[in-house]
Amino acid sequence: MDVVERYYTIGAVAADPGALEELEERLREAGLEPGSLVAVVRRRDGRLARAALPGLRVREVKTGLSRRQWFEFASFYLAVTAVSVLMGAVHLPTGLAVQGVMTALCAAGLVLYHRRPRLRGLLLGMGLPEELVGDWEGAFASGFALALVAVREELFDEVREAFEETPNLSAPRAVDRRPVLWGA
Structure with missing residues (x-):
């Protein structure tokens, strides 16, 4: 009979790129493979995170309109302005x-x-x-990146200690990712 492995997701908000780099070093020392750490950063911080830690997997969170969206928005607004000017030529109010x-x-x-x-x-x-999500969302507002890693049960204690020992991390949390099977 196959046994379903138990995984944990551990995460915390890093205050700066240095804290993220130090966390990655501690995770490597704990036995995690390179590339296991995922950093969720704002779009404007994505290049900095990739440059500081080349082996890091980065997911970007959009914080505003992209250049294309700004262009589309401005085009729409100018079109509406043109229509209102034409309406104003006929009836100003x-x-x-x-x-x-x-x-x-x-x-x-x-x-x-x-x-x-x-x-x-x-x-x-x-x-x-x-x-x-609520805890991390609140801490992410003043932080640089949300660092997430999924680990097997046998590595959980070492990885948890790496998160706890790294300075400049806030809201460290872990969740059991064991699958729940419904029915019999």
Whole structure:
């Protein structure tokens, strides 16, 4: 009979690239293979994380509009402005009203877009529990990267100690990733 291996996911928020580098060294000393550590960083910090740690697997979290999205947004706004100018040529109050409403809607859309929690969606998509996601989301706001590693049960204690001994890590958490089988 085959035995289902038990895995744990351990993670913490690194305050800077130095803490991430030190954590990777400690994990190698604990017996983890290179490339086991995954760093979730903001898009603007992705190149820095890859340059500082070449063997690191990096997942980027979007924190704003990309250049293409900004271009599309500006194109849309200019098109609406052109329509409102043409409306204003026929009936000035209607043109001004359309321009005012569209400007307010665009501003509200940008505010709502920037408030959306992107890290939460990424971590929940990985199947992590909401309690951990909430803790990491709060700590990630002031940190550099969320460091995650999945380890087998026999390496759990060594990896947990590596996370605990590394300075500049906040919100260290672990979760049992044993599969739950439904039915008989």
